Amino acid sequence: xxxxxxxxxxxxxxxxxxxxxxxxxxxxxxxxxxxxxxxxxxxxxxxxxxxxxxxxxxxxxxxxxxxxxxxxxxxxxxxxxxxxxxxxxxxxxxxxxxxxxxxxxxxxxxxxxxxxxxxxxxxxxxxxxxxxxxxxxxxxxxxxxxxxxxxxxxxxxxxxxxxxxxxxxxxxxxxxxxxxxxxxxxxxxxxxxxxxxxxxxxxxxxxxxxxxxxxxxxxxxxxxxxxxxxxxxxxxxxxxxxxxxxxxxxxxxxxxxxxxxxxxxxxxxxxxxxxxxxx
Ligand code: SF4
Ligand code: SF4
Numbered sequence: 699x700x701x702x703x704x705x706x707x708x709x710x711x712x713x714x715x716x717x718x719x720x721x722x723x724x725x726x727x728x729x730x731x732x733x734x735x736x737x738x739x740x741x742x743x744x745x746x747x748x749x750x751x752x753x754x755x756x757x758x759x760x761x762x763x764x765x766x767x768x769x770x771x772x773x774x775x776x777x778x779x780x781x782x783x784x785x786x787x788x789x790x791x792x793x794x795x796x797x798x799x800x801x802x803x804x805x806x807x808x809x810x811x812x813x814x815x816x817x818x819x820x821x822x823x824x825x826x827x828x829x830x831x832x833x834x835x836x837x838x839x840x841x842x843x844x845x846x847x848x849x850x851x852x853x854x855x856x857x858x859x860x861x862x863x864x865x866x867x868x869x870x871x872x873x874x875x876x877x878x879x880x881x882x883x884x885x886x887x888x889x890x891x892x893x894x895x896x897x898x899x900x901x902x903x904x905x906x907x908x909x910x911x912x913x914x915x916x917x918x919x920x921x922x923x924x925x926x927x928x929x930x931x932x933x934x935x936x937x938x939x940x941x942x943x944x945x946x947x948x949x950x951x952x953x954x955x956x957x958x959x960x961x962x963x964x965x966x967x968x969x970x971x972x973x974x975x976x977x
Contacts, residue, residue, distance in 0.1 A: 699857050699858070699878045699879070699972070699975070700852065700858045700860065700876065700877040700878050700879075701719075701857070701858070701859050701860070701877065701878065701879045701880075701881060701971060702860040702862050702873055702874045702877035702879070702880045702881070702906075703715050703716040703719070703859065703860065703861055703862060703880075703881045703883060704862040704864075704870060704873070704874055704880055704881070704882055704883070704897060704901075705862075705864050705882060705883040705884060705893070705894075705897065706864070706865065706866060706882070706884065706890075706892070706893025706894050706895075706896050706897035707864050707865070707889065707890070707893040708864035708865075709864075710864075710883045710884055710885050710890065710913055711883050711885070711911075711913035711914070711937065712733075712861065712862070712864065712883045713731075713733070713738055713739055713742065713861055714742075714913070714937075714947060714953070715881065715883050715911050715913075715935075715937075716729065716731075716739060716859055716860075716861035717729065717739050717742040717743055717861070717952060718952055718953050718954045718960065718964050719859055719881075719964050719967070719968060720743070720827055720859045721743070721824075721827065721952055721954055721955065721961075722954050722960075722961045722964035722965050722968070723857060723965070723968060724826065724827075725826045726826075726855070726856050726857055727826075727827055727828070727856060727857045727858075727859065728827070728828035728829070728830065728851070728852075728853060728856045728857070728858050728859070729743065729827060729828070729829050729830070729859050729860075729861065730830045730831070730848050730849060730851060730852065730858060730859070730860045730861070731829075731830070731831035731832070731848075731861045732831075732832065732845045732848050732849065732860050732861060732862055732863065732869075732872070732873040733861055733862065733863040733864070733873075734817060734831075734832035734833060734834040734841050734844050734845055734848065734863070734869070735834050735841055735863060735869070736863075737831040737832065737833055737861075739829075739831060739861050740820075740829070740831055741950045742950055742951070742952055743824050743827065743829055744824060744950075745822040745823055745824045745827075745829040746822045746823055746824070747820045747821070747822040748821060748822040748823065749820065749821045749822070750818055750819070750820050751818060751819045751820075752815060752817075752818050753815070753816045753817055753818065753819055753832070753843075753844055753847050754813035754814060754815050754816060755794075755796045755813070755814050755816055755840075755843055756796050756798070756811040756812070756813060756814075757779075757789070757791040757794040757796060757811070757812055757813065757814045758771070758779075758780055758789055758794065758800050758801060758809045758810070758811065758812070759789070759809065759810050759811070759812040760780075760787045760789060760808055760809055761808045761809075761810065762786070762787070762808075764806045764807065764808035765787055765806060765808040766805075766806055766808075767782055767785065767786075767787065768805060768806075769782045770803045770804060770805065771787070771799075771800035771803060771804055771809060772787075772800075773803075774799040774800060774802075774803050775799060775800055776795075777793050777794065777795050778790070778793060779791070779793040779794040779795070780794075780800050791812075791814045792814070792837075792838075792839060794814065795840070796843070814838075815835050815838070816834065816835060816838055816840070816843055816844045816847075817832055817833050817834040817835045817838060817844045818832070818833050818835075819831070819832050819833075819844075819847060819848055819851075820833070821851065828853070828856065830848055830851040831848065832844045832845065832847065832848040841863070841868075841869045841872075842868050842869055842871075842872040845863075845869055845872040845873055846872060849872075849873075860873055860874075860877065862874060866893075866896045866897055866899070866900045870897075870900065871900065871904070874900070874901065874904060874906065875904060877906055878906070878907070878975060879906065879907050879908065879909070879971050879974075879975060880901050880904075880906050880907070880908040880909075881908070881909055881910070881911060881934070881971070882894060882897050882898065882901070882908055882909070882910050882911070882931075883910075883911045883913055884897075884910060884911070884912060884913070884922055885912065885913050885914045885915075885917070885918060885922075886912055886914070886915060886917060886918030886919055886920070886921070886922045886923070887917070887918040887919070887922075888919075888921070890918070890922055891921050891922050891925060894910075894922060894925065895925070898929060898931065907974065907975065908931065909931060909932040909933070909934040909970075909971065909974070910922075910926055910931050910932065910933050910934065911933075911934060911935045911936070911937065911967075912933060912935075912936045912937070913937045914937070914938070914939040915936035915937060915938050915939075916938040916939055917939050932970075932974070934967045934970055934971065935963060935964075935967045942956075942957070
């Protein structure tokens with residue numbers, strides 16, 4: 699089973715939920731941190747890193763001796779990543795989506811592949827918990843290809859928990875696609891409600907069952923709960939705004955390890971998700 703933990707906006711407690719849920723299950727679980735622009739699950743999980751892989755994507759390189767400046771490569775490129783200007787061909791690797799179209803159409807076989815670094819993937823363990831995260835190279839604009847590489851670590855024999863990036867754009871979709879369940883973390887404020895609505899819209903397009911966690915649940919107002927009722931979204935957990943929880947978070951500590959009653963709550967939430975998928 700794959701559970702993707704998402705939120706319409708950052709700072710709602712998504713990583714708190716993902717890491718504490720993963721640690722609560724104890725065995726047969728892996729955590730994939732797909733928030734590759736700003737991965738921070740490792741700050742709480744503190745895994746021992748056992749492997750590092752540099753991830754690259756193919757981009758074109760033009761042999762100017764062979765090129766006749768016919769312009770076919772520039773015509774096919776939808777991203778303006780290769781252009782013919784005056785008497786030269788210019789490539790813009792950062793804009794290339796690695797579709798390979800230019801190489802296919804070049805009549806002179808003047809284009810070969812070189813590589814652009816997307817970032818790195820690190821993997822390791824915290825006791826029995828398997829941990830994988832991606833870190834996007836600084837300056838790299840395209841995170842979905844790296845997210846897809848992180849997701850290739852998904853194991854069919856394990857529960858996979860994905861810490862998705864915030865928002866509702868392509869990186870989030872890449873982190874939610876093909877999940878069995880999506881857990882949306884929100885907070886009971888007007889901003890929380892607005893971003894929750896956007897996130898629910900994206901989840902509904904994907905057609906994946908979902909539920910909610912309300913963080914800082916004793917602050918704000920009741921509109922998020924009213925929306926959940928109207929949209930028939932189950933509220934699977936509420937985390938109140940408690941000083942001891944905020945302090946644990948600020949120290950990079952796991953709530954479920956400091957306060958065992960929370961381990962039970964996270965396990966109960968997992969059981970409810972499992973049951974809901976069996977109906
Ligand atoms: S590989 Fe595709 S996206 Fe990249 S330059 Fe060639 S045609 Fe454009
Ligand atoms: S398609 Fe090939 S030959 Fe034509 S401009 Fe591009 S690189 Fe040069």
